[in-house]
Amino acid sequence: MRDLETSIRESVVLVRAPASRPRLRILRRSPLADLRRRSVGPLDLFSQSISAVAPSAAGATIPVALFAVAGDASTLSLALGFVLIALVVATVTQYARRMVTSGSVYSYAAWAGGVRSATAAGAALLVGTLGITVGVLVGAASAAEVLLRYALPSVDTAAWTPVVLTIVALLGIASFALGVRSSTRITLVVELVAVLVVVVIMIGLVVVNWGVLPPIVPSDTDPAAVGAGAAVAVGLFVGYETSATLGAESRRPFRDVPRSFVLSVGVAAVIFVLSLLGQYAGAEIIGEFDSLGDAHPASPGTSPALVLVLNVGFLLSYLAAFIASLNGVIRLVFTLGRDGLLPSLFGRVDRRNRLPMLAAVAVTALVFITAQLSTAMSGDVRSVASAALSTSAVGCGVAYAIACLLLPRFRRRIGEPLFAASVMAYAVGTLLLTVVACFVGWNIQVGDWSIAIPTAGFAAVWLFFVIRARSRGIVDVGVYDQTSIPDLVPADVEARFGSTPHDSSARP
Amino acid sequence: MPRERSVADVNNNQPRAIAHALAVLEEIATAGPGVTARDISERLQLSPATTYRILNLLVREEYVVRLGDLSGFALGGRVGALAEAHPAVGITRAVSAAMTEIRGRVGIAVHLFSVYGTRLRLLDEDARHPLVDRARSITDLNASAAGRLLLAEMDSDPDGDAQDRASTHERPTTVSLDASSPRGTSTIAVGVRGPALLLVNVIMAAGGRDYVAARREDITKELLRAADHLAPLLS
Numbered sequence: 001m002r003d004l005e006t007s008i009r010e011s012v013v014l015v016r017a018p019a020s021r022p023r024l025r026i027l028r029r030s031p032l033a034d035l036r037r038r039s040v041g042p043l044d045l046f047s048q049s050i051s052a053v054a055p056s057a058a059g060a061t062i063p064v065a066l067f068a069v070a071g072d073a074s075t076l077s078l079a080l081g082f083v084l085i086a087l088v089v090a091t092v093t094q095y096a097r098r099m100v101t102s103g104s105v106y107s108y109a110a111w112a113g114g115v116r117s118a119t120a121a122g123a124a125l126l127v128g129t130l131g132i133t134v135g136v137l138v139g140a141a142s143a144a145e146v147l148l149r150y151a152l153p154s155v156d157t158a159a160w161t162p163v164v165l166t167i168v169a170l171l172g173i174a175s176f177a178l179g180v181r182s183s184t185r186i187t188l189v190v191e192l193v194a195v196l197v198v199v200v201i202m203i204g205l206v207v208v209n210w211g212v213l214p215p216i217v218p219s220d221t222d223p224a225a226v227g228a229g230a231a232v233a234v235g236l237f238v239g240y241e242t243s244a245t246l247g248a249e250s251r252r253p254f255r256d257v258p259r260s261f262v263l264s265v266g267v268a269a270v271i272f273v274l275s276l277l278g279q280y281a282g283a284e285i286i287g288e289f290d291s292l293g294d295a296h297p298a299s300p301g302t303s304p305a306l307v308l309v310l311n312v313g314f315l316l317s318y319l320a321a322f323i324a325s326l327n328g329v330i331r332l333v334f335t336l337g338r339d340g341l342l343p344s345l346f347g348r349v350d351r352r353n354r355l356p357m358l359a360a361v362a363v364t365a366l367v368f369i370t371a372q373l374s375t376a377m378s379g380d381v382r383s384v385a386s387a388a389l390s391t392s393a394v395g396c397g398v399a400y401a402i403a404c405l406l407l408p409r410f411r412r413r414i415g416e417p418l419f420a421a422s423v424m425a426y427a428v429g430t431l432l433l434t435v436v437a438c439f440v441g442w443n444i445q446v447g448d449w450s451i452a453i454p455t456a457g458f459a460a461v462w463l464f465f466v467i468r469a470r471s472r473g474i475v476d477v478g479v480y481d482q483t484s485i486p487d488l489v490p491a492d493v494e495a496r497f498g499s500t501p502h503d504s505s506a507r508p
Numbered sequence: 509m510p511r512e513r514s515v516a517d518v519n520n521n522q523p524r525a526i527a528h529a530l531a532v533l534e535e536i537a538t539a540g541p542g543v544t545a546r547d548i549s550e551r552l553q554l555s556p557a558t559t560y561r562i563l564n565l566l567v568r569e570e571y572v573v574r575l576g577d578l579s580g581f582a583l584g585g586r587v588g589a590l591a592e593a594h595p596a597v598g599i600t601r602a603v604s605a606a607m608t609e610i611r612g613r614v615g616i617a618v619h620l621f622s623v624y625g626t627r628l629r630l631l632d633e634d635a636r637h638p639l640v641d642r643a644r645s646i647t648d649l650n651a652s653a654a655g656r657l658l659l660a661e662m663d664s665d666p667d668g669d670a671q672d673r674a675s676t677h678e679r680p681t682t683v684s685l686d687a688s689s690p691r692g693t694s695t696i697a698v699g700v701r702g703p704a705l706l707l708v709n710v711i712m713a714a715g716g717r718d719y720v721a722a723r724r725e726d727i728t729k730e731l732l733r734a735a736d737h738l739a740p741l742l743s
């Protein structure tokens with residue numbers, strides 16, 4: 001028996017790893033340990049993603065934008081966008097299976113590519129997600145305006161915009177402060193109601209106008225327009241990655257974060273197709289292809305009940321999207337604060353509710369002020385919403401593309417290089433950048449200079465990050481939820497009772 | 509013949525994949541923490557793509573964790589729970605006697621858990637009134653007072669910082685979880701702390717909602733006393 005034991009021990013010694021392996025250092029606690037770790041379940045992650053995508057509101061308003069861009073080729077653009085987003089999800093998921101973060105795509109790119117990539121990806125994602133957040137806030141105001149216009153026809157509804165914006169912003173920060181679980185549950189219920197409303201109406205429109213289909217084969221194809229349309233289609237899904245910002249707080253992040261990506265994009269795609277068909281068919285009712293939600297309830301040819309119900313759905317969807325987007329941006333700002341690209345103040349976690357409340361207040365204030373100023377200055381909620389939409393498509397598109405292009409480097413760095421994955425990642429990243437470039441080009445071509453907002457915003461934030469990184473000598477970015485001692489097999493239960501229960505400098 | 513069908517459901521490649529997964533797990537255990545995907549793939553002569561897929565699956569299921577720079581692997585907490593599901597050494601006679609005594613005093617079920625990393629392990633279940641859903645009581649930390657106590661502990665001091673350990677400040681001592689329905693089971697849990705106030709065990713009483721509600725203070729007091737009594741025996 002002793003011989004056997006000896007031989008087993010020796011055989012273990014034989015297969016021991018080479019001595020050249022660097023000495024391991026296992027942290028006693030994760031760098032993100034002050035967030036409430038392991039408190040969020042799969043349902044919360046899914047509702048975070050799906051609410052941030054806001055399929056009911058986005059699906060009901062964006063097809064109009066898509067038709068404006070791609071015209072006849074809309075179906076083709078949509079299909080291209082779907083394929084592209086599926087590939088992006090497949091690429092980004094490879095990060096999510098391997099690291100747990102609080103800054104989603106930014107953290108992936110920062111860790112994989114270092115400071116230079118971090119500044120670019122951080123600027124793109126920050127501008128993009130701030131864009132969505134402002135967009136959905138203004139969207140909520142525009143849906144509320146339609147409802148108010150009907151309820152109080154004599155009052156000037158534009159006067160209501162600041163009030164609605166204030167109420168929604170307050171609701172947003174209040175639900176953030178309630179904690180992840182409560183806020184994701186609230187958004188899930190709200191979004192579910194919105195989706196139900198929109199789906200029922202769209203199915204109704206399709207059935208009533210059976211056979212009215214958007215053209216599948218375009219009459220004349222301008223590749224640039226198809227590309228620009230694809231960017232709008234990718235823009236539909238922006239926000240799906242926000243569940244990754246809850247990674248550090250998730251109970252089973254390696255399983256649930258990738259799953260929430262795939263599930264939310266899949267569900268949203270179905271709703272988008274339905275919305276496109278419904279709206280196209282619905283155009284028969286209104287007479288022109290216009291966003292159903294923006295129709296004046298009293299204008300001839302519309303059904304006031306339909307428009308009202310639809311706008312209740314939009315209002316709910318925007319509300320859910322606002323809460324969810326806020327959740328995501330705040331954690332992104334928190335992560336940027338931790339990495340040093342933003343003041344470290346934002347990287348602080350409130351002791352009581354374990355949430356980055358300083359970042360929350362700053363982000364909400366910024367979004368609120370931007371929404372107020374832009375609606376007041378332009379006097380038109382729709383143009384603000386459309387500029388915000390472009391911002392999110394450009395910003396998030398660039399951020400996704402950077403993450404895709406850095407995937408091969410990431411896989412090499414962690415010792416898991418794979419040729420096929422690298423080729424795929426480069427292809428997806430390049431295609432995505434091309435599509436975004438087409439979108440920017442198309443906007444310039446038609447003279448819509450609101451595209452300057454995301455471009456200038458991105459450039460300004462990027463410059464700020466670069467200067468800050470230089471002047472502060474930042475070299476270490478990409479904070480993530482590292483494995484710490486409690487995640488390992490306890491070395492020895494006995495050791496836990498000794499005077500030094502945890503040896504921070506690891507095991508052999 | 510449902511049995512045969514369930515075997516047929518495992519498709520032809522899956523048994524081999526399962527065997528590979530176990531081999532990878534074994535390799536990580538023998539090679540020690542920090543082993544890389546490349547080491548494993550070479551040692552087991554698996555293709556890199558297969559190795560990565562298996563490793564990421566094991567990471568997803570938390571049998572394996574990634575270390576430091578994400579390139580090294582180590583066994584995860586879940587393997588520990590697996591290995592220790594049936595502890596070779598049970599509880600000592602002194603602990604057993606103490607548990608019998610507290611059970612007699614309280615009159616409802618009293619279970620003893622040990623804290624194992626971020627998990628609970630059942631150390632001594634009340635034989636008269638076993639846990640209603642044993643697996644859930646252990647795996648779902650939100651389902652019982654014992655689990656909530658552990659969650660609160662991890663919250664107040666995520667990974668046990670030595671400086672903070674000097675005081676019980678902000679550390680939970682008692683957690684009570686009431687049943688949502690009148691026929692459900694309410695639970696009260698009290699922590700047993702070792703040196704440096706590390707949470708090592710949890711004693712949990714479980715009983716009918718009304719019974720527990722009526723005698724909450726007495727039960728808690730008894731549990732706290734038992735915890736004091738058990739602390740030197742368990743640590």
